[in-house]
Amino acid sequence: MMAKPENIQILEKQSMLSNYAKAVAGMLPLPGAKSEALPDRVLRIENVTIDSDALAAYNRVCGLRLRNTVPATYPFVLSFPAVMNLLVSKDFPLPAMGMVHMSNTIEQIKPIAVSDTLTIDVHAADLREHRSGLLVDLVTEITVEGELVWRQASTFLRKQKTSLSGGERPEKVDNAPGADGATPATTLKVTPKLIGKYADVSGDRNPIHISKIGAKAFGFPSVIAHGMWSAAAILGTIEGSVPDAVNYTVDFGKPVVLPAKVDVHTAKTDAGWEIALRHPKKGYTHLTATVTAR
Incomplete structure (x- = not known):
């Protein structure tokens, strides 16, 4: 750094x-x-x-x-x-x-x-x-x-x-959890109302998250979820296993266009956890993440 x-x-x-x-x-x-x-x-x-x-x-x-x-x-x-x-x-x-x-x-x-x-x-x-x-x-x-x-x-x-x-x-190779078509750990329902609440509590009121007109102005068909809402929400799946001293890395993929249902896939590794948030039908990733103890 x-x-x-x-x-x-x-x-x-x-x-x-x-x-x-x-x-x-x-x-x-x-x-x-x-x-x-x-x-x-x-x-x-x-x-x-x-x-x-x-x-x-x-x-x-x-x-x-x-x-x-x-x-x-x-x-x-x-x-x-x-x-x-x-x-x-x-x-x-x-x-x-x-x-x-x-x-x-x-x-x-x-x-x-x-x-x-x-x-x-x-x-x-x-x-x-x-x-x-x-x-x-x-x-x-x-x-x-x-x-x-x-x-x-x-x-x-x-x-x-x-x-x-x-x-x-x-060439992109998808090795993240769920790439093999496995059953997700959980499925999250994401609505404009939910993301509107996140906009309120986070202070991030970027128009792409709360306004259809604003989202369309930037090329999205509708409002999209905040990436950092997704990054927080997927941790709920392994919340009891997240160490006090932790490194958490997230790479964002395709945006979550609302309303949506998204699948959370997790895999335990020697170093910690790997997580992927995926489209339930098309299978592509909205984000991939790793959680490791420091």
């Missing part, structure tokens, strides 16, 4: 609706409005406390049990305002609206207790070419009393031509 910038900017609580308005404005072709390099600063949110009611609502909509520690995916919600603030800033080189969440890697060094007070740091790293566009990592680090307890890298894709465009695509 690249070195973390030393320049720290303290971030005050801001309206997420305001950030989405900035994201839409960022789609407009304004000469000179965008930098060519990543911002060399850390956005910090200090003294973050966990709202037990908000956490309970998150757990309900994701199908997770309420405990005195938060699920490994919940800090994504806590850090999302800072991530969005960085994405819509004028010195961020890519327009936020239309970016595709490709993968997410979570390192939970130790569980975060509901009673903990957190410091959340977010910075951008590793702008690089991909045959489908440009990739960038939004890196989040969470500390409690100066101790690092949770880290993630969310990788986003901006679709555009690069020097790698047009190259031969490697």
